[in-house]
Amino acid sequence: MPSPRARTALVFLAAVAVVLALLAVLVARGVLWPNRLLAARYDVRGVDVSSHQGQIDWPTLAAQDVDFAYVKATEGSGFVDARFDDNLRGARDSGLLVGAYHFFSFESPGRSQAERIFATVPADDDLLPVAIDVEHYGTFLRHPPDPEAVRAELTTLVDLVREHDGVEPVIYATQAAYGRYVAGHFPGTPIWIRAVYTPPHLTGGGQWTFWQYSHRDRLDGYDGEEPYIDVNVFDGDLDDLQELRAGR
16 A cells, blocks of 8 residues: 555646646647747737638627738649638728738749739738748658758749839748748848747747747637637837838
């Protein structure tokens, strides 16, 4: 039979296990999130959405301390998000600062991806700069493509978007993709870093402009197959965000 001290230790360990299990469930459901308190110090908050969020009630979403929205427009050289037009119009009408984002494909030339963006995203002065989403996906999660080859196509895409729109595009990247493809190669390009479990850290000491701090928040106002929504902060105030839009 265990001694009283041993029984106390077992009870304590069991209680700790229960608490840890409960915390894990709350984190998995997005009720608790590691970065939420760290992100709270930034005043300007936004969401990024795609057709996975389904039909969005933009006035309801915008009323929940949301200042800006990036909506998915395109992917690779041929894909257009089914809800891009609706989301762009709805977000604008709700009074948010709005931009479009493009999911960068490792399998398409940068030039043809740029052409897809230009054919889809209106060149309107009131839009935030186009964001280019660079992250590993599919088989590239385990077998990342060659950095020099990716960087060459990404550079082409960034250059063409800058020339077409007259403002510097934004590069969104996971921390892994940033370190492999972006760090040290795009001076002057605003960085949108994805760091959902820990504070953002840019390889080489770079500075971020946007930070996606959670991919498992729940807000009111959408009904898609994806129950969660990505939330972000901007490193600056609304005037700074307006200036980013104007390319200043």
